[in-house]
Amino acid sequence: MIRPAVTSLILAIIALVLIFLAGDRQRKIQPLASRPTLTVLCAAGLAPVMDELKTAFELEAGRRVRVAVDYKGSAQLVALQRVGKTGDLLIAADTHYHQHLVEDGLCNAPVEIARQHPCLIVQPQTIHPESWEDALISGKFRTSIPKSSQAAIGRLVASIVGNNQYRAITNQATVSRETVTQVASDVDQGVVDVGITWNTTAHQFPRTCTLDVPDWQAHRSSIGVSILSSTQDRQAAESFVKFVTGQSARAILKRHGYSSAQNDAVEAQP
Amino acid sequence: MIEMDNVSLKRGSFRLDKLSLCFGQPGIHLLIGETGVGKTSVVEAICGLQPVASGQVKLRGENVTGVSPAARSIGYLPQDVALFDHLSVRENLGFACAARKWSPASTRERVNSLSASLGISDLLQRFPEQLSGGQKHCVALGRALAFDPDIVCLDEPFAALDGATRDSMIQWFINYVDEHEVTVLAVTHQPQWLQAVAKTQLKLDNPVVSPGT
Amino acid sequence: MIRSSRYFVTVMGIMALIYVGLLLAMVWAHVALVSGNPQSAWSTLTRPEIQQAILLSLGTSLLSAVLSVWIGTAIAYLISRVRFPFRPLVDFLMDLPIFLPPLVVGVSLLILFRQTPLSRLDDLFGIAFQVPAIVLAQTIVGVAFVYRTMKATFDSMPVRQEELAQSLGCSWYSAFCKITLPQASPGLVTAAAIAWARSFGEFGPVLVFAGSIRGRTEVMPVSIYLELNSGNLDGAVMIALIMVVIAAIVLSVTRLTGGVQRGGVRR
Incomplete structure (x- = not known):
């Protein structure tokens, strides 16, 4: 016979021990639990580079500051911030996401940290047609397209090719996705032949090929960082902004395929 | 001693109005009646398993109407x-x-x-x-x-048993009651087995069943 | 067996075969993918934040299951045995977390703890975007499932034995403990297993209410989400496989220790 009261008490104690162990493990990774923690709300697509930036920042700050990153889709981050009003910094996939919060006085104007541009991501063995823009609506290829309503890239590409053309591309799509990572993953898994993503997203999937469309390259989307009005430690937040816009951060970003305003200026010179 | 004083019972469409009874002496008392006249409800009211709408239930001379089933012993x-x-x-x-x-x-x-x-x-x-x-x-x-209760309520006792077993159990029970001076209320629609030894016998009839549900 | 009933059994058998086959194929697909790239999958496991996520997942889901069973059973018993005004309304409300999209549960909790006077509680104890938020989000949903299971169990149990125990000298409370709970133990074990499984796999409310903060509120489903977002499919699948293994172990242990399920088997 089971004794419910005793059993549940024992289970609850085991549970608390496990939760404690998990916390303990974390303290071992970052033995600075009592130090100020900066919570960065970050676009999920930026996770690989952000993880690296976070570690580099903590090292540079002499481990005086901890960084916790909350990854979600950019639109979701913005919507939830209106309700949640917590955290110190926001890094969305595109600076126009910040604008909504700037208007509401929930964060300051974003400072650009990197740029990316839309491109096509294809499987290596794909035979290339003459014009990709036509091919995307020909129905000859299976395509994965970001939704223009949810993903920043969708809006940008729609503004380049024209809304009607983009609607045609979306209508012809095998699947339309909320995030570029899902699109890239579709191509990576061989679910589709071609997708539209950022050049930086494609960079994360070494098994795929990146294909630049000439018209698209000039249309850069900028990623920025804002200090949220909910921050408890403006000084630490400012030091983080200074770090991610600085030299060492730029090197990390470049390694992940992100370009910067400075790089663009250099490229533009003959 | 088991007493009911103007007790009314209600359960769904079933109603029993102003029942009074009293079984004073130790020994076996029978409450008989056809199926559906509310014998079980009466026993449950005495045991405290069914609320009474009005009136009083008394055990050992005390009013136990609002008392928990456990405390009624x-x-x-x-x-x-x-x-x-x-x-x-x-x-x-x-x-x-x-x-x-x-x-x-x-x-x-x-x-x-x-x-x-x-x-x-x-x-x-x-x-x-x-x-x-x-x-x-x-x-x-x-x-x-x-x-070792001094009051015992039996609802249709011995009905499920067959001949020989029943007889020996009844005999055992009669002896037990005599020995321990227990007041027994047995409700049954087959009174023949206990009639011979029953101190009193009460027939419950004329239940009030309101129409509809 | 009569011929017509043979068809009956065959049709049921085919349905079972298709569904179970599909489930097995899904697991197999995971294994196939992981075994295709064992190093990358294995390296996922050695990462401290993933190990932490496993511990945190086990801890929070267990705690949530215990809380859910207590709260859910109490409410189920109340609704099943006591008549009071607005009982049907409460019964309906208890289903809310089941049919609401999980994300909505998370958003509601977030609004509740950040936009209403309750936010003072949050400021004081730190609930939102912390471990308590995980447990809260899991428990809210877990209770609803325990409630459904336990209400069905209590409804199917006659009140008779409880009444009898009271008449034999128990208080209502001790009749509940000595008679009702032991007799409901198969249902209780099922309810606990469902609550645990739900909590273990809970994602939507946790993501919204507790955040997906690496090293702080990262439970295994959140890890999968983060790995997918980093384009690390191998890692995501590896974590999913571990979840399957853990769930298999926990659920079979519950089966073995739980009350024997009585049911008719037709030969």
Whole structure:
């Protein structure tokens, strides 16, 4: 016979021990639990580079500051911030996401940290047609397209090719996705032949090929960082902004395929 | 002593109005009547398992109308026997003693002597689902008597038993009642088995069943 | 067996075969993918934040299951045995977390703890975006499932034995403990297993209410989400496989220790 009261008490104690162990493990990774923690709300697509930036920042700050990153889709981050009003910094996939919060006085104007541009991501063995823009609506290829309503890239590409053309591309799509990572993953898994993503997203999937469309390259989307009005430690937040816009951060970003305003200026010179 | 003073009962469409009865002496008292006249409801009202709409229930001369079933100290044998399926025969028999905080030793002793007297000592380790209908009835009777109550209510006792078993159990019960001076209220629609030894006999009829649900 | 009933059994068998086959194929697909790239999958496991996520997942889901069973059973018993005004309304409300999209549960909790006077509680104890938020989000949903299971169990149990126990000398409370709970133990074990499984796999409310903060509120489903977002499919699948293994172990242990399920088997 089971004794419910005793059993549940024992289970609850085991549970608390496990939760404690998990916390303990974390303290071992970052033995600075009592130090100020900066919570960065970050676009999920930026996770690989952000993880690296976070570690580099903590090292540079002499481990005086901890960084916790909350990854979600950019639109979701913005919507939830209106309700949640917590955290110190926001890094969305595109600076126009910040604008909504700037208007509401929930964060300051974003400072650009990197740029990316839309491109096509294809499987290596794909035979290339003459014009990709036509091919995307020909129905000859299976395509994965970001939704223009949810993903920043969708809006940008729609503004380049024209809304009607983009609607045609979306209508012809095998699947339309909320995030570029899902699109890239579709191509990576061989679910589709071609997708539209950022050049930086494609960079994360070494098994795929990146294909630049000439018209698209000039249309850069900028990623920025804002200090949220909910921050408890403006000084630490400012030091983080200074770090991610600085030299060492730029090197990390470049390694992940992100370009910067400075790089663009250099490229533009003959 | 079991008394009911102008008691009215309501349960769904069933109603029983202003019933008064009194069984004073120790011994067996019968409440008889056709199926559906509310015999079970009367017993449940006495045991405190059914609320009374108005009137008073008195036990041992005290008004117990609002008192919990446990505090009424009645040995109750329901019609459907209702043994506790997850408990062994021993635990079933000792249930009331344990609930009344008897010491484990005295509970054990009581269960041993009672089961020996009932002739079910060899069944103590079994579970209700391993018993025959007659054995179940026997265990349920033992369970009702285990804590030595001075008032016992039986709902359709011995009805599920066959000839020889029934006769010997009735005989055992009559002896027990005499020996322990227990006041017994038995409700039944087959009064013939107990009629000979019953002190009083009351016929319940003319129930008020309101129309509709 | 009669011929017509043979068809009956065959049709049921085919349905079972298709569904179970599909489930097995899904697990197999995971294994195939992981075994295709064992190093990358294995390296996922050695990462401290993933190990932490496993511990945190186990801890929070267990705690939530215990809380859910207590709260859900209490409410189920109340609704099943006591008549009071607005009982059907409460019964309906208890289903809310089941049919609401999980994300909505998370958003509601977030609004509740950040936009209403309750936010003072949050400021004081730190609930939102912390471990308590995980447990809260899991428990809210877990209770609803325990409630459904336990209400069905209590409804199917006659009140008779409880009444009888009371008449034999128990208070209502001790009749509940000695008679009702033991007899309901198969249902209780099922309810606990469902609550645990739900909590273990809970994602939507946790993501919204507790955040997906690496090293702080990262439970295994959140890890999968983060790995997918980093394009690390191998890692995500590896974590999913571990979840399957853990769930298999926990659920079979519950089966073995739980009350014997009585049911008729037709030969």
